[in-house]
Amino acid sequence: MNQAGAPSPSLDPEDWKRFRAAAHRALDSMIDHVESIRERPAWTPAPDDVRAQFRAPLPRLGRPFEAVLEDFDKNIKPYSTGNGHPGFMGWVHGAGTPIGMVAEMLAAGLNANCGGRNHIGIDVERQITLWMAEALGFPETSAGLFVTGTSIANFLGLLIARNHRLGDDVRKTGLSAGDRLVAYASQAAHGCVSQALQLAGLGSDALRLVPCDASGAMRLNALERLWEADRAAGFVPLIVVGAAGSVDIGAIDPLVQLADFCAERGLWFHVDAAFGAMLAFSPKLRDRIRGIERADSVAFDFHKWAHVPYDAGFLLTRDAEAQRRAFASERGYLTHAPSGLAAGDVWPCDLGPDLSRGFRALKTWFTLTTLGTDRLGAAIEKNCGLAEHLASHIRRSQAFQLSAPASLNIVCFSCKGADRDAQNRSIVEALHNSGRWAPSITMLDGVATIRCAIVNHRTSAADIDAFFGDVERIAGALTPDLSAASSE
Amino acid sequence: MNQAGAPSPSLDPEDWKRFRAAAHRALDSMIDHVESIRERPAWTPAPDDVRAQFRAPLPRLGRPFEAVLEDFDKNIKPYSTGNGHPGFMGWVHGAGTPIGMVAEMLAAGLNANCGGRNHIGIDVERQITLWMAEALGFPETSAGLFVTGTSIANFLGLLIARNHRLGDDVRKTGLSAGDRLVAYASQAAHGCVSQALQLAGLGSDALRLVPCDASGAMRLNALERLWEADRAAGFVPLIVVGAAGSVDIGAIDPLVQLADFCAERGLWFHVDAAFGAMLAFSPKLRDRIRGIERADSVAFDFHKWAHVPYDAGFLLTRDAEAQRRAFASERGYLTHAPSGLAAGDVWPCDLGPDLSRGFRALKTWFTLTTLGTDRLGAAIEKNCGLAEHLASHIRRSQAFQLSAPASLNIVCFSCKGADRDAQNRSIVEALHNSGRWAPSITMLDGVATIRCAIVNHRTSAADIDAFFGDVERIAGALTPDLSAASSE
Numbered sequence: 002m003n004q005a006g007a008p009s010p011s012l013d014p015e016d017w018k019r020f021r022a023a024a025h026r027a028l029d030s031m032i033d034h035v036e037s038i039r040e041r042p043a044w045t046p047a048p049d050d051v052r053a054q055f056r057a058p059l060p061r062l063g064r065p066f067e068a069v070l071e072d073f074d075k076n077i078k079p080y081s082t083g084n085g086h087p088g089f090m091g092w093v094h095g096a097g098t099p100i101g102m103v104a105e106m107l108a109a110g111l112n113a114n115c116g117g118r119n120h121i122g123i124d125v126e127r128q129i130t131l132w133m134a135e136a137l138g139f140p141e142t143s144a145g146l147f148v149t150g151t152s153i154a155n156f157l158g159l160l161i162a163r164n165h166r167l168g169d170d171v172r173k174t175g176l177s178a179g180d181r182l183v184a185y186a187s188q189a190a191h192g193c194v195s196q197a198l199q200l201a202g203l204g205s206d207a208l209r210l211v212p213c214d215a216s217g218a219m220r221l222n223a224l225e226r227l228w229e230a231d232r233a234a235g236f237v238p239l240i241v242v243g244a245a246g247s248v249d250i251g252a253i254d255p256l257v258q259l260a261d262f263c264a265e266r267g268l269w270f271h272v273d274a275a276f277g278a279m280l281a282f283s284p285k286l287r288d289r290i291r292g293i294e295r296a297d298s299v300a301f302d303f304h305k306w307a308h309v310p311y312d313a314g315f316l317l318t319r320d321a322e323a324q325r326r327a328f329a330s331e332r333g334y335l336t337h338a339p340s341g342l343a344a345g346d347v348w349p350c351d352l353g354p355d356l357s358r359g360f361r362a363l364k365t366w367f368t369l370t371t372l373g374t375d376r377l378g379a380a381i382e383k384n385c386g387l388a389e390h391l392a393s394h395i396r397r398s399q400a401f402q403l404s405a406p407a408s409l410n411i412v413c414f415s416c417k418g419a420d421r422d423a424q425n426r427s428i429v430e431a432l433h434n435s436g437r438w439a440p441s442i443t444m445l446d447g448v449a450t451i452r453c454a455i456v457n458h459r460t461s462a463a464d465i466d467a468f469f470g471d472v473e474r475i476a477g478a479l480t481p482d483l484s485a486a487s488s489e
Numbered sequence: 490m491n492q493a494g495a496p497s498p499s500l501d502p503e504d505w506k507r508f509r510a511a512a513h514r515a516l517d518s519m520i521d522h523v524e525s526i527r528e529r530p531a532w533t534p535a536p537d538d539v540r541a542q543f544r545a546p547l548p549r550l551g552r553p554f555e556a557v558l559e560d561f562d563k564n565i566k567p568y569s570t571g572n573g574h575p576g577f578m579g580w581v582h583g584a585g586t587p588i589g590m591v592a593e594m595l596a597a598g599l600n601a602n603c604g605g606r607n608h609i610g611i612d613v614e615r616q617i618t619l620w621m622a623e624a625l626g627f628p629e630t631s632a633g634l635f636v637t638g639t640s641i642a643n644f645l646g647l648l649i650a651r652n653h654r655l656g657d658d659v660r661k662t663g664l665s666a667g668d669r670l671v672a673y674a675s676q677a678a679h680g681c682v683s684q685a686l687q688l689a690g691l692g693s694d695a696l697r698l699v700p701c702d703a704s705g706a707m708r709l710n711a712l713e714r715l716w717e718a719d720r721a722a723g724f725v726p727l728i729v730v731g732a733a734g735s736v737d738i739g740a741i742d743p744l745v746q747l748a749d750f751c752a753e754r755g756l757w758f759h760v761d762a763a764f765g766a767m768l769a770f771s772p773k774l775r776d777r778i779r780g781i782e783r784a785d786s787v788a789f790d791f792h793k794w795a796h797v798p799y800d801a802g803f804l805l806t807r808d809a810e811a812q813r814r815a816f817a818s819e820r821g822y823l824t825h826a827p828s829g830l831a832a833g834d835v836w837p838c839d840l841g842p843d844l845s846r847g848f849r850a851l852k853t854w855f856t857l858t859t860l861g862t863d864r865l866g867a868a869i870e871k872n873c874g875l876a877e878h879l880a881s882h883i884r885r886s887q888a889f890q891l892s893a894p895a896s897l898n899i900v901c902f903s904c905k906g907a908d909r910d911a912q913n914r915s916i917v918e919a920l921h922n923s924g925r926w927a928p929s930i931t932m933l934d935g936v937a938t939i940r941c942a943i944v945n946h947r948t949s950a951a952d953i954d955a956f957f958g959d960v961e962r963i964a965g966a967l968t969p970d971l972s973a974a975s976s977e
Binding site for chain 1: 498499500501502505508509511512513515516517519520522523524532534535539540543544545546547548549550551552553554557558560561564565566568569570571572573579580582583584585586587588589590591592593594595596597598599600601602603606607608609610612613615616619620623624636637638639640641644648659660661662663664665666680681683684686687688689690691692693694695736737790792793796798799800802816818820821822823824826827828829830831832842843844845846847848851852855857858859860861862863864865868914917918919920921922927929930931932933937940946947949
């Protein structure tokens, strides 16, 4: 099409009927893919010749949509991450749902820019804010903002705290040597907390890493000692970042005590609840994050334990005006109007750095309102039950031991031998390459440890049993000749 | 479903056949929506009772997917931004394509997290990097990274420049008083450049706003004088941000001269090419951005002039290692492996702040490879031709005048009278409320000015004629009694 001569009148299909047929086939094929996900490998490496397809020169001339869809089916679909598969337990990835898939198609069809202006996308995003405020015990007046993920949401929380503490002038003048701001998080905090300080120009040295207790939770008396030392040395404590679900083992910091600590000292209390925030959907588990309702800001992801398609991070902030003051600015081309498309008081772009923002609220709205939060909460409870089930396998095992408490949905375990670092790595590689299971590796006390983050709503107790059976089998095969087995 | 008792075994549909039927109806309805977009208003305000639907309490119990789709059809679909409509000329919004819509459904079905790991999503993103490196004259070894939008891409460009200049230690130690870094951009620069300095802790006072010439482009001798003054005062010039398409009027800074300027002085040369980068797809227009091939980094959006669904921002950086050093860090839970799902040298999360990243590369790949860049370039040429067509209407008009040169795709114009600020605002509000046209307002020399950013691939010369006819008609009606008309 259009290989020479006059340009097409638009970029729309010349033949809508033909396009429509191809689109329906694509939808069917994708529903088949999700429905039959259990029947395929959890993960398949892309062969070199497939990878080579993605080293092509700039496509000056187009191709029929049907041919591109065929390429997708052949070269992309089989080689994706696999986090929808019940054998996927690597990292903390949501599994997605077909509901979210359809919702994302609808969002792309509307193609709304939710940076601002007067349209329904802003109301839907506000609805999600109200829902999460209700779920987490925040006031209705809280500000909410979709971002890519918790890494950015944590960064924005820090910026709001910085602005709130130093005043709006810091936006103009920047940080000055006299500020000496410091932040606190546990030694188990996600690396994005340290990164947030780097991005903001404070530097990661300004993050005090507070030791944890045996459960992996921040030790309050250690926090207090660090705070006292900082005060004595002339530093200015700014913020405490509590974890509601630490990345390595899913530990939860003592949020109620951290709230007290911050309230007494005038510190900003931020909670990194990347996946833990969704515990609020479970009547049985929500008490685990008690204290979160007293945070100044909470960062979390809907694409993890709410299974909204990637990406859908969120920041909830108690003091909406503090958030607005940290980001809003007058710009001629963003002039508001009393009516029309440019109406509206506060636009999302007044609450964060993005002017171009997809309609992440839609897939989230579809997921929550179709499934209901009780059902999402029940899936979370099931995951935690499966973690306990896996932990009980390990406790009974001769060859393996738990490397950390499995108190939520993450189970870290290890071979028992002296060579366990190499052996754990080999087991995980062999599991990946088997195509059946995808756990991940994390480092605990300097040792590479097998980590199963059980997030997938499709994973069953039978899967856990089969998984651990394979782990034991692979470990048995590895022991006589580790190097040969690891290259299988 | 699942209102009481045992939880469902997964969050997948209980009845796939029924789900599939609903999904196909949703797809048909959305294709209808796009195909018939011209027949509906460019924008429709959501009535209060519709908005009230999005003040609901937390949905503990789910609802049938079909009922939720009905709600979407009734309460969301009619009240979106309208940027797909040929009458939409507000701000610089892409129009989307049905190809992108299907691609986004596929991406959500795969639900890949493109933060890292060994899967095909990483290769597809790399393909986009190679394509844009080729299009913009960058080396194959350049780094590329999808982000939400150019606001973030500009921020990351600044961080890379900062790290490159101060060394990796700045990530630990933060900014210090002795750094005194300053940046340069034109007075017409987008507000996100100033914001980038705020986010990074440098403060927006560190941005020198260089005066523009009559075409809206940065004046090189003014830049030189500011640089000399800063050097004399002990400041440390870090970066020049050139605009390839300024936000208000689409002016292009003298990129070749800026490249020379930066090369001679050892400054980082960053180009904010939010929409202008896509001029590279037009053999006729690409000379307008000559010099961009010498930038250290370029930020742009595929969701603007490439019509990829929101959001799809991008950062292209010449020195991939400089980018990696600004962001990469060792994290136990991101341990890489020689094979398996955790293989791969540099993951996207080593090149930016996000660990959770949607598969933005897929919708971009589908759009570019299906349409071809020649056709995208032709659509861009058509937009620029329409801008000239509109400008010629204005030049011939008694009541209106151009407020700035219309040298690319943006036309800013104004009533001629003393009351023109209020009158321009009223005209734009009336146009929005008519449902036929959606231009926007920007401030030029302190006056609210009508701004038509012609980006939409569906807009035709006949649309422009009809639009300007309506503008003249509304202006005529406003003149006798402005206040009454503006509240219509």
